[in-house]
Amino acid sequence: MALSQKDLLGLRGVSAAEISEILNTAELMKVILASNNKKTPHLQGKTIMTVFYENSTRTRLSFELASKYMGGVAANMSASGSSVAKGETLVDTARTLDRMASDVLILRHPMTGAPHLMAKHVKASVINAGDGANEHPTQALLDMFTMKEKLGGISGLKVAIVGDVTHSRVARSNLWGLTTMGAQVTLAGPPTLLPPDGALEATGCRVTECVDDAVREADVVMGLRIQLERQQKGLFPSVREYHKFFGLTPERVGLAKKGALVMHPGPVNRGVEIASIVADGESSPNSDGYRSVIDEQVTNGVAVRMALLFLLTRRNG
Ligand code: CP
16 A cells, blocks of 8 residues: 555644554564665665754654665755755755655754645655654654554553643644544643643643643653753743653653553653653563653664655655
8 A cells, every 4th residue: 555645744634544554564664674684675766865954863864774774765965064054945955856856855844834835846755854843743653653562552542741742743743643543642741831722632632730640540651852942941940840840750650550651752851851760761561660662762763764655655656
């Protein structure tokens, strides 16, 4: 099967059937990834470009490796060091890259809607690798893949997403994806880092300022990075107090169900949104009952991006 749409711009509006198709294909890709011969012809003759206007380690490298493992041609462009620094517009940059016979353009940009704008001006498929505080769909796909892999499914799971929700594209994509797949999502954090207008509750999720409440009896506890680069000053009093009242400490995560997953998209601010001892926890349930799968999320990110590149390029033959 291939995906019905040309682009993956977000998970809002993507059907449960399509999400399942990506996750099932990623399962096959993970087998290839775990083998001694990570070489397949799935992307032979295809050109994949990453176009990053913001920093990245996981997303960018996993797309690049996914392309190479599947026999595609991978090229990377950063805003700094490119003609963007000379003032070239996003649309002109997109047209230029499209004219180099690229099949997939993977864009990370600080502006909400930048991938949507790019997609309107190119023949290539566009994948959103994070646009402002809007969406980061491939992160949510790898998160859902990890939940399904470890807990056997997504429907009915209680998922607590904790921290800087306002600035988090990871929270938004997970919210859309998880609710589509039948999970119950609770968003929690300090009132200054929760969206004020009640818009997110319309999806059926719960929003609370009490992290203990959100985490209690959860199957999955997902910490969000405090995005210091996107914040005005004064959204929380101090890092020490943030950790004490809203951080994922062993005591707080111990309120979750036995065997609960602790997740984080990375990069981690240790001792801020999550204690090191929680982030580095065993991948099998420890004496406090939870297990960190943060390292496995990284591996699963490669498998999910392999699946997505395969399905999007198959669409075009
Ligand atoms: N989770 C995530 O998007 O990480 P990077 O910023 O390293 O890509």
